[in-house]
Amino acid sequence: MIEHPNTIEQVRALQKEMQRFLMKYKFALKEVETKIKILQEEFQLLHDYNPIEHTKSRLKSMESIAKKLLRKGGGSSFADMKDTIRDIAGIRITCSFISDIYRISEMLQSQNDLKTISVKDYIKNPKPNGYKSLHLLVEVPVFLSDHEESMCVEIQIRTIAMDFWASLEHKIFYKYYKTVPERLIEDLKKAADTAYELDTTMEQLHLEMQEIKQSHESDSKDDIQFLFDNERLKIPENLLNLLSKK
Template sequence: MNPLDFSRIKDEAHPEDFLSEMKPFGDLMMYYRCAMMEVETKFKVLNEQFSTQYNRNPIESIKTRLKKPASIIEKIKRKNIGFSMKAIEENMFDIAGVRVICSFQEDIYTMADLLLQQDDIILVEKKDYIAHPKDNGYRSLHLIVDVPIFLSNEKRHMKVEVQLRTIAMDFWASLEHKLRYKKHINNSEEIADKLKHVADVITEMDCEMQDIRHMIEFIDDNTES
């Protein structure tokens, strides 16, 4: 792919609109959309298999998102990546995102392991914010995976960011994200402490719900035997 003309983008009043209209960029976004669909389908298949084998669905919902041109430009400038399709592909791993919301914490690791066991998936990076939460209380399992997409005339490998969370973790992260961008907050430290406390409470709740599920499964197993 040809490099973008950074000087022209820089002079545009709305560089994100200019970038969106460029065919190489449009093609690249199409590749990322295809990669998102591939990963989403893999999780849907795994969920369906679980439903048949174990009579339950470990996945509550799956969300996908493609980074917007304005966000891509902002990150290119901030990280000094360089305006070329090659530079974007090699340095930005969060353009395509798939968020998997699981019922229980152990389902997160089960689904992640099953995805990574597939022979066409390559793990690029793994960050476990469940075992090692962020300072603000954020918890989630992040994976960067390399997935192939099969086009009419070629096979391409694309990077997709996968986030796996419980329902409670997603609830907290969604509200924290909204509150983070509120302006003119005088008691920010107090709010941060409260958010951290809520994150800890939610984690405790996740563990309790998982224990209850194990108790129910134990009863069911003994009843059947």
């Protein structure tokens, strides 16, 4: 239990304990950020398409943690905070398309040193206000000087449209603790549905363009094969060698 400090020494000791507590989450967040950065660089270097648009991380303040712990009716020790508040460290991944969300989720969950605690799919099962996102709660090992400790990190994966809606919804209702009028709730839900319609339309366009590109690549290969198979064409040997390397 965290006791109220009565002396300067106790204040300093409590401050140091708070720093140590948050430090472990900071390190866990860096571990996950590094994993995501590796995926980004791999896609940029080896693939034609990078599904990760951008990322943003955050670490809750002690004040925010204490308030949430109070709302949840938890204890008052640092152990209580760790057990009760699972989103102290969080990172948001913004993708281009809905399919990218599940692709990134599978990649992260397949990593051996990340233990998946829970998966909440608010895309297939949106919140009542229309909120959509995929939430992963993972445990990542943090290696300190004298011990190893597993820390929780929440990963939110969403599309650009979902992120746009969530950001504006947060700004509109930030620190508004009274009951929201029903009309506004309905309008907010309609806006979320409109954003999702945009996502599904862009997803379909993306798939169609992929099919067109694959068809063109297949036609190009057929053309080259035709050149090789047609003996009537007199193709210079150096050109044949060049074509065969492609």
